[in-house]
Amino acid sequence: MRSVINISIMNERNGQKIVEIIKNWSRKHSIFVMAYGTGCGAIEIPATMTSRYDAERLGIRGAATPRQADVLLITGYLSTKTLKRVIRVYEQMQDPKYVIGFGSCTINGGMYWDSYNTIKMLDKYMPVDVYINGCMPRPESVIEGFTELQRIIARGEGNGAAKYKENLEWYRANQKKVLKNWPLEEYNW
Amino acid sequence: MREKTTTLYLGPQHPGITGNMMVKLQLDGDTIVKAKTEVGYLHRAFEKLIERRNWMQSTTILCRFCVPEPDPPEAAFALAVEKLEGREVPERGKYLRTLVLELARIQTYMLWYAGQSGSAGLYTIGQWSVGDRNYVLDLFEELTGGRIYHMYIWPGGVRRDIPEGFEDKVLKTMDYLEKRLDQFDKLVFDNAIFQKRAQGVGIINPDKAIEWGVVGPPLRGCGIAHDVRKDNPYDAYDQLDFEMGVFEGNDVWSRARVRQFEIRQSISMVRQIIDKLPKGEYLNKMPNPMKWTVPAGSAYGKVESARGEFGFHVVSDGSIYPRRVHARGPAYAHAVTLLEDVLVGANVADVSFIMNSLGTCPPEIER
Amino acid sequence: MDNAQIKEEKLMITLQSAFPDAEVAFMRKDEVSLTIDKEKVASVLLKAKNQLGYNYLSHLTCVDWMEQNEFELIYIIWSPTDKISLYVRTRIDREHPEMENTDMIWRQLNTYQREIREMFGVEFPGFVGDKDFILEDWEEMPPMRRDFDTLTYVDDTYFEREGREDARDVREAITKKSGEEIPDFAKKYSRQ
Numbered sequence: 001m002r003s004v005i006n007i008s009i010m011n012e013r014n015g016q017k018i019v020e021i022i023k024n025w026s027r028k029h030s031i032f033v034m035a036y037g038t039g040c041g042a043i044e045i046p047a048t049m050t051s052r053y054d055a056e057r058l059g060i061r062g063a064a065t066p067r068q069a070d071v072l073l074i075t076g077y078l079s080t081k082t083l084k085r086v087i088r089v090y091e092q093m094q095d096p097k098y099v100i101g102f103g104s105c106t107i108n109g110g111m112y113w114d115s116y117n118t119i120k121m122l123d124k125y126m127p128v129d130v131y132i133n134g135c136m137p138r139p140e141s142v143i144e145g146f147t148e149l150q151r152i153i154a155r156g157e158g159n160g161a162a163k164y165k166e167n168l169e170w171y172r173a174n175q176k177k178v179l180k181n182w183p184l185e186e187y188n189w
Numbered sequence: 190m191r192e193k194t195t196t197l198y199l200g201p202q203h204p205g206i207t208g209n210m211m212v213k214l215q216l217d218g219d220t221i222v223k224a225k226t227e228v229g230y231l232h233r234a235f236e237k238l239i240e241r242r243n244w245m246q247s248t249t250i251l252c253r254f255c256v257p258e259p260d261p262p263e264a265a266f267a268l269a270v271e272k273l274e275g276r277e278v279p280e281r282g283k284y285l286r287t288l289v290l291e292l293a294r295i296q297t298y299m300l301w302y303a304g305q306s307g308s309a310g311l312y313t314i315g316q317w318s319v320g321d322r323n324y325v326l327d328l329f330e331e332l333t334g335g336r337i338y339h340m341y342i343w344p345g346g347v348r349r350d351i352p353e354g355f356e357d358k359v360l361k362t363m364d365y366l367e368k369r370l371d372q373f374d375k376l377v378f379d380n381a382i383f384q385k386r387a388q389g390v391g392i393i394n395p396d397k398a399i400e401w402g403v404v405g406p407p408l409r410g411c412g413i414a415h416d417v418r419k420d421n422p423y424d425a426y427d428q429l430d431f432e433m434g435v436f437e438g439n440d441v442w443s444r445a446r447v448r449q450f451e452i453r454q455s456i457s458m459v460r461q462i463i464d465k466l467p468k469g470e471y472l473n474k475m476p477n478p479m480k481w482t483v484p485a486g487s488a489y490g491k492v493e494s495a496r497g498e499f500g501f502h503v504v505s506d507g508s509i510y511p512r513r514v515h516a517r518g519p520a521y522a523h524a525v526t527l528l529e530d531v532l533v534g535a536n537v538a539d540v541s542f543i544m545n546s547l548g549t550c551p552p553e554i555e556r
Numbered sequence: 557m558d559n560a561q562i563k564e565e566k567l568m569i570t571l572q573s574a575f576p577d578a579e580v581a582f583m584r585k586d587e588v589s590l591t592i593d594k595e596k597v598a599s600v601l602l603k604a605k606n607q608l609g610y611n612y613l614s615h616l617t618c619v620d621w622m623e624q625n626e627f628e629l630i631y632i633i634w635s636p637t638d639k640i641s642l643y644v645r646t647r648i649d650r651e652h653p654e655m656e657n658t659d660m661i662w663r664q665l666n667t668y669q670r671e672i673r674e675m676f677g678v679e680f681p682g683f684v685g686d687k688d689f690i691l692e693d694w695e696e697m698p699p700m701r702r703d704f705d706t707l708t709y710v711d712d713t714y715f716e717r718e719g720r721e722d723a724r725d726v727r728e729a730i731t732k733k734s735g736e737e738i739p740d741f742a743k744k745y746s747r748q
Contacts, residue, residue, distance in 0.1 A: 035204040039231065040552070042208075043256050043337060046303065051320035064204045081692045082209065082230045085201050108717040111250060114241065115234045116699060116706045117691070120714045136337050178713060180693040229690040237699065237706055272584060399612055402664035415612075420639050421586060489587075489615060489632055489641060502617050502632070515617040522664040555690045 016156045024158075027070075027096065028150040029059045034069035034093070038086065039076025041102045044136050053139040060146060066092040071149070077105035077118045083125065084179050090126055095161045098153075100145060101131045110135065124174045127160035194222055197537070201230055205308055205541035208551040210524070212544075216537055224532040226525050232555040236514055243509045244270070244344075245478035252338045254516055255553045257300055260293040261494035262516065263342040265501040268423055268490030270344040273483050273505055278424075279470040282346030287425040288359075288462045289332075289341060290492070291455045295366070296325040297495035298452045301545070305445065306377055308541040309386050314376050321369055324362050331355065346472030356463050363456050374449065387442040391531055391543040395439055401530070402522030405497025406451070407547055410444035412437040417493035428465070429458050441546040482509050494519065496548035518553025525554070563638050564588050567608070574603060589643040594629075597646050598658055601631065605661060610635045610642055616668040618676050622702045625650045627678060648678070657683040675700040 013021070037045065048055050049062065063069040066089050078086065090099070101122050104110040109120035122128055129152060132145035152158050164171060176182055199205075199212040206212070209230040215223040235254065239247045251266050252259035264286060271278065278286075299322040303315035326336045332351060333339040341348050377383055393403060395411040408415055414435045418426045434450030436443040475481050485507040491500040497519025504513040524547070531543060567588055568580045578592040578600075592600060604610040614632040621628060631644040648655055657680045659665040670685040672678050677698040697704055710716075727738055 034202070036202040037209060039209070040253060040256050046300070046315070046319050047323060047326075050316045052323045062204070066202070077233065079230060079232050081232070082201065085230075089202055109714075111253075112233050112238065113716075114707050114710055115238055116709045116713075117232050117234050120710075121717050124715050136335075138336065174715070180695070229688075229692060232690045234699065234706070237704075240702075241706075400662055402613065402662070415636060420636070486583075487619075487630065487643070488584075489643075491614070498614070500615055502615055502630070504617075504619050513617070513619045515615070517615050521667065525667045526663055 014155050024153050028153040031060045032063040032070045034072055035062045035064055038074055038082055041075030048139040048142045071098045073100050075102045077112055079117045080178055097161050098129045101128045104133050104135050107131055127163045129160055207544050207549055210551040219537055221532050221535050224529045228551055228554050231552050235556045239514045244481050249340055258293050258297045258494055259338050260290055261492045261499040265490045265492040265499050267342050267344040269488045269501050269503040272488040273486050276345055278346055280467045281469045282471045283425040284462055284466050285347045286342055291458050294495045295455050296322050298448055305545045308545055345475055350471050363459055389440055390539055391441045393439050401527050404519050406444050406447045409435050409447045411439045417491055417498050429461050431458050444546045520550045521554050523547045524549035587641050591645045594646045594648055598656055600644055601661055609637050613662045618672045620702050627653050653678040655680055659683055
């Protein structure tokens with residue numbers, strides 16, 4: 001029996017070259033999540049990573065520093081003090097990198113819609129790939145969100161980092177509207 | 190000769206910190222010379238939001254005050270409002286509230302097992318205990334509809350009655366957990382590495398403990414026997430039979446022994462509640478919830494959560510909106526002034542270990 | 557039951573005789589309140605802690621009575637022997653709020669005072685604590701005061717997600733679809 005690697009079963013062609021398809025196939029099976037619990041939702045992450053819902057069978061595990069991570073999981077609401085640190089951490093991560101918005105507070109502010117300290121739309125401050133809604137989302141929803149991210153990577157559309165670099169002035173203008181003392185130097189790649 | 194110290198930011202992004210806070214350390218080699226806490230990364234301005242919502246709507250937002258254990262804030266608010274109104278809770282309602290509070294205590298202690306041993310390098314216990322904690326969360330989901338945020342305890346009773354067959358499920362889960370706890374203890378408390386790392390570390394001076402505001406298991410680990418469930422009993426605690434765990438030693442080891450003792454007391458309390466559950470009403474219904482007013486005055490309701498005394502001060506001026514609601518979590522005194530004192534002279538590798546044993550949880554500090 | 561109020565009455569008599577110009581009142585079971593001028597609060601706290609056995613501080617809070625142009629500060633202390641909570645209340649002026657520093661009596665009052673200074677603007681001259689506790693780079697008025705409108709601040713600063721283009725009122729949509737009237741019990745619950 002001939003052994004043929006049938007590439008169309010692994011990933012969709014979607015107009016990509018063979019090299020891209022193999023790269024995306026290996027990227028989607030090893031997603032490292034950065035260890036940063038930014039809000040309420042961080043209480044369901046230990047439950048997702050341990051024995052009952054076991055996200056490690058999909059290749060998802062935790063990474064300790066931004067340089068080793070692929071995904072930034074914004075679990076819940078973001079206060080402006082945390083937003084400053086999250087932007088710095090996001091810019092320290094290396095390409096290709098993805099952002100998942102977790103919970104209803106990243107979509108439209110959630111139940112803190114009239115609070116003076118939390119942001120209401122995450123999309124204006126950094127590029128988001130997948131939203132998971134719920135308050136709190138169940139571990140099954142979290143795993144569904146990660147498989148959706150895997151499908152996006154497989155189609156070759158996971159390029160949030162490139163979008164951030166191209167539209168840097170627009171993102172910076174939105175960020176400076178909320179943060180008063182801007183800590184980083186101005187730079188462009 | 191001048192001494193030089195290094196500054197280290199144990200910052201908001203760190204795998205060893207319990208939540209989203211920062212500790213700024215000054216080190217001389219490996220020993221900490223000065224520590225400073227910085228909080229404020231999780232501020233949502235709850236108290237301003239509650240002033241814009243009426244009394245019924247506030248009960249939906251209160252459980253988010255304390256993220257690992259969301260039931261004590263609801264119970265403390267309900268106690269304060271019942272004191273202001275003079276409303277009586279029926280017996281079945283009191284027992285159901287106590288059941289939910291004890292189950293919440295059990296699942297918080299199982300999460301504590303994972304955090305405390307994970308920061309010492311023992312990762313197996315985290316997988317076991319968080320995996321078994323899901324059985325308790327399944328019970329919550331059947332009773333209230335949600336795994337983490339329940340919104341079950343209302344002023345006047347509870348929201349709904351228990352479904353069919355629930356009592357058998359609770360008893361089966363308690364039997365299973367009791368067997369598993371013996372296995373955890375073999376891994377944690379009989380482990381020479383954990384004993385060497387925990388004994389003599391993170392000392393609190395017992396003469397100054399009450400002045401510094403220490404509450405909960407750290408206070409009982411210093412030999413002082415205070416517990417809100419015994420001192421000012423609320424709900425059904427005066428009809429249940431249990432003991433406080435009080436151990437001498439003032440260090441991380443004695444606090445761990447306090448929690449090991451109390452989780453077994455909680456399991457026996459759950460069994461007593463299921464045994465003695467009376468029949469009758471479960472809610473003393475309030476009038477039209479949109480136009481519900483509470484008489485003017487101020488009241489402080491306090492509850493014993495897994496980490497210490499949780500209090501709610503409610504001030505009302507007779508209208509449909511609360512005037513001022515101010516919450517006090519047990520980590521308010523532990524994480525800011527006490528931590529800066531305990532960390533001086535400790536090793537930098539023990540910072541995460543000490544923070545887990547004191548129970549510093551940032552969402553209730555800055556609300 | 558009169559029997560149950562004995563220890564509260566004993567405490568009230570002791571306090572009234574020690575501080576004759578204070579108002580001592582019985583609130584409810586295990587709770588007694590004392591209202592006094594702001595200069596004498598520290599002596600009340602010291603006497604309760606050292607002589608009467610009230611060595612446990614539960615809480616310190618600040619209430620904004622904007623209509624009467626005053627702030628009210630409430631200290632709650634507790635005794636492990638009598639198991640009674642004592643509420644010590646005082647009123648300070650709202651235009652220039654100032655209160656004595658008491659963190660040498662209980663160390664944890666340092667944290668409470670930092671928060672009240674940041675959220676209400678009350679000064680406690682003489683105590684040592686960093687200015688920024690919870691908020692960072694905050695330039696508006698202290699946010700917990702009742703004249704700070706959080707909704708206008710949110711509209712000015714943050715982006716909000718727009719609603720759907722065909723956003724309709726829920727009750728009208730349901731009545732149109734099913735052809736029924738809004739029932740009476742739903743009409744009673746107004747939105748205001």
